[in-house]
Amino acid sequence: MQCTRKITEDITWVGCNDRRLAMFENIFPIPRGVSYNSYLIMDEKVTLMDTVDASATQQFIENIDYVLGGRAIDYLVVQHMEPDHCANILEMMRRFPEMKIVANAKTEQMIHQFFEVETQERMMTVKEGDTLSTGAHTLHFVMAPMVHWPEVMVSYDEKDKVLFAADAFGTFGALNGNIFNDEIDFERDWLADARRYYTNIVGKYGVQVQALLKKAAGLDIQMICSLHGPVWRSDLDFFIDKYDKWSRYEPEDQAVVIFYGSIYGHTEAAANALAVQLAEQGVKKIAVYDVSTTDVSDMIAEAFRCSHIVLACSTYNGGIYPPMENLLSDMKALSVQKRTVAVMDNGTWAPTAGKQIIKKLEEMKEMTVLEQTLSIKSALKDERADELEAFAKQIVDSLQ
Template identity: 45%
Template sequence: MYKARHITDDIYYIGVNDRQKVLFENLIPLPHGVSYNSYLIMDEKTVLVDTVEVSFAEVFLDKLLSVLGDRHLDYLVINHMEPDHSGAIRAIRRMFPDIKIVGNARTFKMLDGFYGINDGLHEVKDGDKLVLGKHTLQFFLTPMIHWPETMMTYDINDKLLFTGDAFGAFGTLDGGVLDTDIETGNHLEESRRYFSNIAGKYGSAVQNALNKLKDIEIKTICPTHGPVWREKVNKIIEITDKLSRYEGERGVVIIYGSMYGNTEQMAEAIAYGLSEEGEKNITIYNVSKTDVSFILSDIFRYDRIVIGSPTYSNELFPEIASLLAKLETRDIKNRKFAYFGSSTWSNASIKLLAAFAERVKWDVVSLPIEIKQSLKEDKYEDCIALGRLLAKS
C-alpha cells in the first residue's frame, strides 16, 4: 500500500521516520526525531542499500515489497553496520535467503558478530564495481566515518552517492525526502550538530574520504539520516569539509556554569565587551540548561571559545567538567580560547581550566580572570576588557 519516493527513475527511497526515540545512541537529544534511510535500485538486478533500525522492520519490509512486487531481491549493500542501519538485516535474510550481501572484510566480521550471518557474502575492495544492468555500482572504502568498516557506494549511471552516515542530519523527513522538496534550514543546522557529536573526532578520516571522492561527479547524495541532497550537494560537502578541517567561522561561544549567578555575570560582561568592540556573532550557553550536543555544534562552528566555571568541591562545576571531557574526546583543533572562574576560598577551577587548555593546545588569548565570592567593579571591567580583546583576536 505504500508509495515509495523516486530519487531517480530506477532508485527509490524506502526509509522510515523515528519520532519516538528521545536520545540518539541513548545520549543525544532528538527534538525533531531522526530518519533511517534505505534505498532500492530496480535494474536487471535489484539492490537494497542499507536497512533500518529493527523496531521499524515491519513497515520497512512493507515499503520494500511495495516497490519490489513479485521480483526477487538480489543484493543487499551494507555501507555501515551500526544497528540503526543494520537492524533489519536478519529479517531481510529470512525473507530472501538467497540474497547476496555486499560489503568489505571488516563489514563481514561485524555481520557475523551482530547477527551470526557468515555466508552468502560478496566481498568488495576499494574501487571494485558491481554491474546490475544499466547501473554500475562502485565501492569506496572510507574507514572511520565513524566506524572502521564504513564505505560509500557510487552509482556511476546516475552519479549518485550512497554515503552511510556521512553528510547525515538529525530530524525526520516530514513529507519530502529530496532537499528540493523541503525547507532545509533546520536540516543544515542539524547536520552540523550530527557531525559534531558523531563524527567530530574523525576529521582526518573525513578529509581522506573527501579526497578520495574529489574526482567523481556527484549529482545526488543519499545519506542514512536526513534529507537526500541534490540542490545543496555542494553546500553539504562544504559544511562537512570545514567541520572536518576544524575551520571555525567568525564567532564567539561563551559557556559557563553558575550556582548563584556570579560566574554568569562574568559571562555577561565578556559578551558586553565583545559587542562593544563590534562583534556580532556571540552565543552564550548556560551548561546546566542547554544539552551539550548543541554546545558542541557551535564549538565546531565558531573560531573562539570562552569557558567559565566556579570551583565545586575543589573541582570544576560538574557539567563543565563533562563538557571538557567531551571536547578532549573530539580533538578539536585551531581554536582561540579564554577562560574565567569564581570561588569562595579555593581557585581550583582556574587551575583545571588552564590544564585543559594545555592538553588541547588551543591558543589562549589572555590571562584568566578569577573572582572570589562576588563580581566587583574592577573584575567587571576586566571581563569587559577580555571581551574587547577577543573581538580583536
Template identity: 65%
Template sequence: MHSTRKIKEDLIYVGGSDRRLSRFENLFPIPRGVSYNSYVLLDDKTVLMDTADESISRQYIENVVHALDGRPLDYMIVQHMEPDHCAMIDAVMSRYPEAKMVCTAKAAQMFAQFYDLDVSDRTLVVKEGDKLSTGEHTLHFVLAPMVHWPEVMVTYDEKDKILFSADAFGTFGALAGNIFDDEITFDDVWMNDARRYYTNIVGKYGVQVQAVLKKAAALDIQMICPLHGPIWRENLGTLLEKYQKWSTYEPEDKTVMIAYATMYGNTENAVNVLANMLADKGVKNIAMYDVSETDVSELVAESFRCSHIVLAAPTYNGGVQPKMEAYLSDIKALALQNRTVAIIDNGTWAPTAGKQMRAVIDTMKNMTVLENPITLKSALAKNQLASLDALAEELASQVNG
C-alpha cells in the same frame, strides 16, 4: 501500507522516520526525530542499499516488498554495520533467501558478532575500487574506514552519478514526505541538526573524512543519498563546504561562544557583563550557553561553529563544575582544535577551576589560550571591570580583525 518515493525511475526510497525516539544512540536529544534511509535499485539485478532500525521494522519491510513488486532481491549492500542500519539484515536475508550480502571484510566480521546466522556462502566481500554490474548500472565501492566505524564503505553509481554515502552527509531530523534538500527550507534548524550530527558522531575523525572527501572529489557526483536526513541533489556545494570546514576544524563563524556554569548566578552575571562589553565593541552573534541547561551535544556543535570560546565556571569539590568538566571532556575527545579560548573561574575560598580548565585545553591541538585569566572571588568586583573590559577588547579585536 507503503510510504515509498521514487528518486529515479529505477531507484526508490524505502526508508522511514522515527519521531518517538527521544535520544539518538540513547545519548543525543532529537526533538525533531530521525530518519533511517534505505534505497532499492531496480535494474536487471535488484539491489537493496542498507536496511534500517528495528523501530520502523514494519514500515520498512512493507516499503521494500512494495518497491520490489514481486521481484526477488539479488543483492543487499551493507555499507555500515551499526544497528540503526543493520537491524533488519536478518529479516531481509530470511525473506529473500537468494540475496547476496555485499560488504567489506570488516563488516562481514561484525555481522557474525551481531547475528548467530551463517551467511558466509551468501556474502560477497568487496574491497577498494571493486565494481558490481547490475545491468545498466555499475556500482563502484569506495572504502571509508572510521567514518565513523572501521567497516564503512560508500557506493557510487556510475550511471546516475549518485553517491550512497553511508553515515556521511547525514543529519538528525525526521523526514515528512519531502525527502530532497530542494523540497525543504534548509535553514538554521536543519543546518544546526546537520552540524550537531557531524560534530558529535563523526567529529573526531576529521583526517578520515578528509580522505573520503578527496576520493569523492575524483567522482562526478550529482546526488548524495545518505543514511540519515534529506537526499542532496541541489545544494551539494553548501554541504561539501561545511564538511570541508568541519573536518579541518576550521571555524564557520568569527564570533564568541560563552559557555558558563553557575551555582547561584554570580558567574552568570560576570559573563553577562562580558557579553555586553563584547557587543559594545562590535562583536555580533554572540552565543551564550549555561552548560547545566544545554545538552552537551549542542555545546559541541557550537564549539565547532565559533572561532572564540569563553569558559567560565566555579570550582566545585576542588575541581571543575561537573557539567563544564563533561563538556571539556567531549570537545577533547572529539578533537576540537584551532580555537582561541579565554578562561574565567570563580571560588569563594580556593578557586582552582581555571587552572584545571586550562590543563584540559593545553592537551588539545592548536588551541590558543589567552593570558591573564580572570578569577572571581564569589562575585564580580568593581575593581575587576577593567580586566573584564581588557578581555572583551582582546576578543573583539581578534574577532573583528
C-alpha cells in the same frame, strides 16, 4: 501503507522515520526524531542499499514490498553495520533466500558478531575499487574506514551519478515527506542538526573524513544519498564545503560562544556582563550557554561553529564545576581544536578552576589560550569594570 519516493527513474527511497525515539544512540536528544534511509535500485538485478533500525521494520517491509511488486531482491549492499542500519539483515536473508550480501571483510566479521547466521554461501566480498553490475547500473565501492566505524564503505552509482554515502552527510531529524534538500530550507531548519550530528558522531575522525572527501572529489557526483536526513540533488557544494570545514576543524563563524558553569548565579552574572561588554565593543555574533542545562551535544556543535570560546566556571570541590569538566572531556574526545579561548573562574575562597581548565586546554590541539584571565571571588563587582573591559578587549582584538 507504503511511504516511498522515487529518487531517480530506477532508485527509490524505502526508508523510514522515527519520531518516538528520544535519544539517538541513547545519548543525543533528537526532539525532531530521525530518519533511517534505505534505497532500492530496480534493474535487471534488484539491489537494496542497507536496511533500517529494528523499530521501523514493519514500515520498511511495506515499503520494499510495494516497490518490488512481487520481484525478489538479488543483492543487499551493507555499507555500515551500526544497528540502526543493519538490524534487518537477517530478516532480508529469510525473505529472499537467493539474495547475496555484498560487503567488505570487516563487515562480514561484524555480521557474525551481531547475528547467529551462516553467510559463507551468500557473501560477495568486495574491496576498494571493486564494482558490481546490476544491469544498467554499476556500483563502485569505496572504503571509508572510521567514517565513523572501521568497516564503513560508500558506493557510487555510475549510471545516475549517485553517491550512497553511508552515515556521511547525515543529519538528525525525521523527514516530513519532503526528502530532497531543494524541497526544504536546509540552512534555516536543518543545518544546526546536521552540525550537531557531524560534530558529535563523526567529529573525532576529521582525518578520515578528509580522506573520503579526496576520493569523492574524483567522482562526478550529482546526488548524495545518506543513511540519515535529506537526499541532496542540488547545491551539493554547500554541504560538501561544510564537511570540509568541519573535518579540518576550521570555524564556520568568526563568533564568540560563552559557556558558563554557575552554582548560585554569580558566575552567570559575570558571563552576561562579559556578553554585554563584547557587544559594546562591536561583536555581533555572541552565543551564551549554561553548561548545566544545555545538552553537551549542542555545546560541542557550537564549539565547532565558533572561532572563539569563553569558559566561565565556578570552582567546585577545589576543582572544575562538573558539567564544565564534562564539556572539556567531550571537547578533547571529539578533537575540538584551532580555537581561541578565554578563561574566567570564580571561587569564594580559592578560585582555582581557571588554572585547571587551562591545563585541560593544553591537552588539545592548536588551542590558543588568551593571556589575560579573569578571576572572581564570589561576585564580579562594578569596581572591576576596567578589568572586564580589558578582558573583553583581548577577545575583540583576537577576532580582528
